Amino acid sequence: MTYPWWQGAAVYQIYPRSFADASGDGVGDLRGITAHLDHVASLGVDAIWISPFYTSPMADFGYDVANYCDVDPVFGTLADFDALVARAHELGLRVIIDQVWSHTSDRHAWFVQSRSHRDGDKADWYVWADAKPDGSPPNNWQSVFGGPAWTWDARRQQYYLHTFLKEQPQLNVRNAGVQEALLAVGRFWLERGVDGFRLDAINHAMGAADLRDNPPAAPSNRPRTRSFDFQQKVHSQDQPDMLPFVERIRALTDEYDARFSVAEIGGEESDWVRKDYTRPGRLETAYGFDFLYADHLTPALVRAALSGWPGAPGEGWPSWAFENHDAPRAVSRWALPEHRDAFARAKMLLLAGLRGNIFLYQGEELGLTQVAVPFEKLRDPEAIANWPLTLSRDGARTPMPWTADGPGHGFTAGEPWLPFGADHADMAVDVQEADAGSLLHWTRRVLAMRRMEPALRWGTLRFLDAPADVVAFVREYEGERLLCVVNLSAEAREVPIVWGEMVLAYGVEGSAFAGYGALIARAG
Template sequence: MTYQTKKVQADMAGQLDPTDKNWWRGAVIYQIYPRSYQDSNGDGIGDLTGIAQRLPHIASLGVDAVWISPFFTSPMKDFGYDVSDYCDVDPMFGSLADFDQVIETAHGLGLRVMIDLVLSHTSDQHPWFAQSRASRDNAKADWYVWADPKPDGTPPNNWLSIFGGSAWQWDGRREQYYLHNFLTSQPDLNFHNTDVQDALLDAVTFWLQRGVDGFRLDTINFYFADKALRDNPALAPEDRNNSIAPSVNPYNHQVHLYSKNQPENLEFLKRFRAVIDPFGAAAVGEVGDAQRGLEIMAEYTSGGDKVQMCYPFELLQPARLTAASAVDIFAKLNEAAPDAWPCWAYSNHDVTRHITRWDLSPAAARVYTTLLVCMRGSVCIYQGEELGLPEADVPFEDLQDPYGIEFWPEYKGRDGCRTPMVWEPSNQNGGFSSAKPWLPVSNEHLQRSVVSQEQDPGAILHHYRRALAFRRMHPPLITGTSSEVRRKGDVLWFSRAQDGKEIFCAFNLSDTPSALEMPAGDWHQTGAELGSATPSADGKLHLGPWQPCLAERDV
């Protein structure tokens, strides 16, 4: 019995091996947006106790870990991504004791816990910033990125904020500008100061000692800014559609050459890795860059001494993933980062849900799910994705997201993917809360609740369970090598291999029947429960619309 087979059997039995430092490789990670998962105290906002109550649902899917978006003390201008205390829980979400209960419950169910660390910036209400802005010569004066104005009083350079407008905000106390790549209330920390690095690594250690198994690192490529504060160059108009920001945002007009992606970040990531390694913890970094995402992922995951994995934005783009675009993505990945370990996601808390973004039919949604669990890398699934939830339509008067409020109506923001999880259809709150939720529950979502789908054998919820079970029972899909990704028309195909087993994976990503010549070999159909087509005796493969073929052989 191979190591990987033993690992799969142990995981399926709900047992965590504390000595397994490679647990992240091929793991399936379920993202929880805590404001919207389960409200346990009737205030309309999800909390940690609610998460603990709902962890059995997550375990029933067959995932390996949960990633919990920020629950730290915060004024909530950006809903937790503006931290005012890295080592405490915001009362809105509960207490440290409640978090300990989440850890204990998750581990008891065989789930590891990853938390979302926002290290690039803090809230302007963090005590560090309160001290830093007080004067130019106090002990934390250099903890944030401060700069004098140009002689005419304008900002020191042309850098732009992702949330619109200049990335610089004037502060009258110091008569200087401070950098904010996001909201003006989210000042950027100065990573060139090693005291800042030390303080952040102390926070990392705090949570490791509390039992967390890993971290999702928000905006990992934004940690350092160019020391000389050089202007960013313009981005060619024809490249502006390929961006991490909506098209109405002037952020798309620049190549962000100096405001992020700085080479000094590599040394900090080595320091970070040295802190987490003794705990057997793992990290996945969010690479927020549309032009160099794969290249940066290669840099940040290289050498075994930085982060274990990153997730780029290639599968989070507005355009639907096609066979042609998939071949292009994987070719670029193999060229830029052949040894990098990606973490793939179709949806998260920052983008329109992929069911809506790609306009997927139920059949298409199923084949994309099957494709996701077969690709080389780890996987992130966003809450409600297992229900096939579309983007919710949130009226302007109910909007909470400052991003959407700023650019409405051309861009409606992120609230549509952040509405409450729907557990049962008996009332307008979907079983999420006994009170009015912080965001309205979509009527369309109520029809797709967990309870409703549990009772429907044909529901996509069960397809997710079958797909994840299929992955877990076929070790080549978890940690195996991958052949070159190829296509014939709209059919995408590749194979995964490990320990004498090879899995052939083909996917018709269209609503038109297609045919494919099977590679030579003694293939046997598998994955019938996922709608897999059966190769004919002469090696011909006929795929119906949105149909996969999964076959295996000994090698």
């Protein structure tokens, strides 16, 4: 069979503020990205996903968009973006960009018009509702960042909905005019040569039309740091009414050759939502949170996540990530400091073995750790609001260390917008380039293997029985069978599984797996 380029692809996420700064102002930019695309291409990934770079007041660092069709001056210009796309395509990299279509900035011209009066042409472009008789919000929905999801607006004498910050008013995506405007935004970027979209928080884009209260969440032993955690979000997100618009998004991208979209679907029970969004005629794949906030990486977690996507007829295609800009670095969540190098190698091999698309976050190829950003240097509004009870997103957004020397470590000539980790200079790109045994070189070998082996890109996945703390499965495609075995413990394990030719291994000798030992081999 001939598969589309994106199926089984490895995608590298770039967070523009923290990747590379060409202007010297301490904030990463588009020219910085372009200058370092050779590094990304050398990893062996198929595409890059660039987080928002649009005009924004930066209340949520770009996820509050004030103009969908322009570049914020801090990141550069449209010409810089065009040059980035051209260079990426020269290097064989596809370009995926974030589209934030569930909300805008409160400074977007649409919202400025909408809040000014109730009878203008943008009056119903956002979710507005009257207060209850006692003046309280229309319902009990809570913001992801804590507190009620409603803010009173004196101009309209109504409340407006915001699933995230109050500076991020919720679009009324039920409105036909809003849908047309968003599709026009998508077309604008497709015409500029992008290869697809990552649709941010897309399952939040439509709540229940009657604004019913959410029921309380069941009792839980998990800590609840936000009011958002006390509810089941059955009416504020995941509405089936959204699916016809999802089909319109797919119809738009199908007008262009070889385009691809991935939905970000959050929520504690998002598996069925991801399946709904990726049925035939809808989006190509969905990106879940199975691993991103997990306290531990265990065989049971891997089984639970992958078993939900066996490849049944009519089933969509999954995508997996262990790290991103919203989640703490995996090496800090899942391994003790003394085991992080071995663990990072096992984690990379496991990710490459999974059935579906895989996403790597910038710096993951270096083994970057979570940075304990002091309160006075925090920039993330969610972390500031809930400090010190949440692991700051800032700790995963610190700048890329390109060189070991110098205060800016090759990221900037100025003062970086967030501090570097104390251990990040030793993990810098130039240090790891000079060490043939580094994690960076290991990552290249792993991704080259995935690209070369059809069974890893497109094959079925079948789990095998294995000792405690060990995950083992077989990937099979057109008679070729590959065995993946990963010890997810720091302790050595004996794994009595027979295999043939070794393809790639770390910490394995015969049936003895060192702590975080891992292999991919021809099945015996």
